[in-house]
Amino acid sequence: MSAALRLWQDYVHRPTRELWRDHEWGNAHWYCCGDPLEARALLDTVVRALPPRSARPLRRLISRSDAVWSRRSPPYREDP
Numbered sequence: 001m002s003a004a005l006r007l008w009q010d011y012v013h014r015p016t017r018e019l020w021r022d023h024e025w026g027n028a029h030w031y032c033c034g035d036p037l038e039a040r041a042l043l044d045t046v047v048r049a050l051p052p053r054s055a056r057p058l059r060r061l062i063s064r065s066d067a068v069w070s071r072r073s074p075p076y077r078e079d080p
Contacts, residue, residue, distance in 0.1 A: 001042070001058075005062070007034050007039040008036050012065045012066075
């Protein structure tokens, strides 16, 4: 579970251009190092399986990374 959390946290902090490239062409490293989107799904499953009191700290950590993931990217500059 800690590997899944670390993978998700690292992924959401990557630059937007890298995330877009992964979305368009995929990422060959995911086969060896793990898919961060699958890691996020696993974290959801773990949180649901834990008792509420035990899930609270994990949910807090996940929500911080989710907030970064949900943040809007800055608008592109338009050339004058």
